[in-house]
């Protein structure tokens with residue numbers, strides 16, 4: 001088979017059959033760092049938004065026709081005038097917990113940007129793919145996780161973590177009166193947050209998360225006669241939690257509800273997949289899961305949240321399979337590509353060397369808040385990433401990033417390939433290898449520890465960083481323990497992002513491949 005035929009075969013394999021040919025679907029429905037999902041439906045289409053923290057562009061927007069297959073159609077905040085993330089803003093700062101709604105013929109998106117001089121901001125769009133408006137600021141609305149709901153009088157209620165509530169003018173951002181504390185979940189439970197308020201029938205429901213976004217995470221609900229209560233807690237609270245269980249999906253919480261056209265109800269929520277020994281390390285960040293909801297005594301009952309789920313009672317409506325290769329031949333960048341804090345127009349180009357992505361250095365490494373980095377979320381527990389990097393005018397390479405203090409890099413320049421591991425306050429160069437001038441294929445294999453091989457200190461995965469030779473041989477320079485690029489080690493709210501960067505001068509990247517693998521290292525459908 002020629003290289004071209006091999007690539008076509010790989011793409012065909014990647015497309016795969018509709019995912020519930022066997023009557024099941026796989027959770028998470030949006031893998032990788034896609035936390036705090038908020039969902040709404042317009043006719044037959046569902047739309048979903050997630051948090052994006054220090055990454056730019058911010059707030060990925062997805063579309064689905066069946067709740068299971070999701071396609072990223074854009075990022076709501078894709079201009080500096082909408083999203084400013086200054087270098088002094090720490091990682092895991094930035095954009096938290098959107099609420100996405102459709103009301104009065106428009107999409108409404110409200111978020112908190114926790115960067116200095118930012119705060120609560122509201123955006124609107126007629127098309128969820130964009131363009132989204134300039135921000136309307138709500139300077140007096142304090143607290144993260146803002147929700148928007150409209151009552152039958154057209155009044156707009158903004159509910160935030162705490163749980164606090166105030167009526168607002170969504171066009172000007174002004175509050176009507178002071179915020180008041182409303183139902184705040186189980187007495188003594190930490191972090192009542194992630195509120196969403198819904199009118200369902202003649203009752204108002206207040207859905208919240210509590211227990212914190214770690215292993216104690218839970219979803220609870222209350223109901224009342226009016227948007228501001230008084231609220232009566234559900235006797236079965238929490239209506240969802242995996243705390244204290246051996247379930248493979250943990251930290252379940254931060255949920256939102258949606259009704260399908262057939263009248264059935266569904267919940268989207270965040271969860272994580274810890275791997276390795278104890279205490280368990282999750283490396284992909286918090287991901288988006290789907291669960292069915294039924295109603296008993298007018299209270300929602302959440303179905304099982306498992307990796308393999310019974311399919312919804314409608315046919316699958318798959319979306320185009322993401323391509324394995326981004327060959328940087330078209331103008332612009334696919335919305336899945338993100339940069340750290342900003343992506344100034346003068347730090348990247350697709351026209352300097354047509355068919356290549358050209359990156360110009362700012363910060364001198366991934367330790368710097370303003371590094372020139374273009375990456376995508378790691379979405380599979382095991383995967384293989386390769387990039388063809390030409391260092392003719394600088395030094396740069398391929399990196400797996402958790403934050404500034406936790407990343408593994410393989411870079412090429414000055415006749416050397418080197419592997420650098422940034423682990424908190426230490427930064428060893430783990431391996432070096434001379435290479436002849438010219439483009440080099442850099443490769444990272446992420447291999448999850450096989451299920452069933454558990455021992456108390458086992459790592460969640462290993463990362464092999466090396467050179468892919470043109471004859472097809474992989475030359476691994478280093479094998480590193482993945483736990484150091486996990487949320488349990490690094491802290492914060494994010495997960496891994498894998499991409500290309502430049503540390504000095506200018507580098508060019510011809511293509512970037514991302515291939516999901518199974519535990520045996522075989523290429524899978526994405």
Ligand code: 6LW
Nearest residue numbers: 096097144193194213254
């Ligand atoms: C978010 C909070 C949470 O604001 O984590 O899981 C915070 N829930 O509701 C950041 O994603």
